[in-house]
Amino acid sequence: MNTQHQQRNPVLLVHGINDTGAVFNKMARYLRQEGWSVYTLDLLPNNGAGLLDQLAQQVANYVSTNFEPKQPLDLLGFSMGGIVSRYYVQRLGGIKKVQRFITISSPHQGTVVAYGSWLSGCVQMRPNSPLIKDLNSDVEMLKQLNFTSIWTPYDLMILPAKSSQMPIGKEVILPVALHPWMLKDSRTLAVVAKALAEPINTYPQSGYVPNSQKSPLDSDNT
Template structure:
């Protein structure tokens, strides 16, 4: 059984803007999603903490997706970590049905050492910020959480940093980090995930289509 098409909110990664999602927005709209939002996090270069960026998600949701409207949340790269802070620390768990991250450094990335600003430091392996989020990772069982990642990622190092002990972990053979938001296989997989019915009694997905791989 297909799930109702809830609004989708897309959160981009470091140095990106909402424009990175144009192909994805068009594809979801063509597949029948009536409402797809993509916001700009400012600044997106790590000069402020990911917790401050998460507050921008909270403000956008309050202004554009007022309660009790549920929505699905998708975070790419850094956007997945910003989204987790919104969910786990700013009350987002009460609003979100499906939460999908695409190539997000849930356990940190060594590329975080290429910059010394606050956001980059928070994405380093074993950072205080990530250890705090991961200390309550079981909170994510309150939503339908899926982490989609590619073993060929050269931005998330090691690539399996995208794995967490909760939710569903999926690998796709996408050959470059930024292609995770435009590769046809990634888009089809995301559409399938968001289109699945959620069994509220078990917090498990009832498939209505075979996931792309």
């Protein structure tokens, strides 16, 4: 992969429920070896007891503390972290700072697994929750940046798995067996690196990438 002439923004990785930034250890190590500056944070509480919009404020605070005001940023959110990151981008001004935005196995349309808990953050991840509806009401604003959704059809945490689909940006489907394995699978790491190396604003402005069409991101994942 020849990315030496591409603009390398710092990359912030946002973890999911019951995780910490350490869940990205393999991915962070891989990306650093490829030349990126990688940052992680620990959301508190991380067990779904906190409202996702309040966790998003932690992301906003981390960004304002660790990056210069004019420093562009690339953002990746895993699972719940993808929704937290969306709230930061769509509601807390992140759209002005983030240039590339990647989600991995995130419940963009909610997940029925969230019905198993009454913790406030879990309730917000239920299908058709007020927060999910709110973020999807103006999802078109994400066309302003490079957006990629990566997901597996075998996910047992995001149900239905196609809840990770978005009507904008680029979609990459990887046949990874389990939800947590998405962060360690070599195919995921390669797709993430390619997405982070893409020139800004080259993605399709609307519609999914049909499964029958190979994309530049998954061309070597067969």
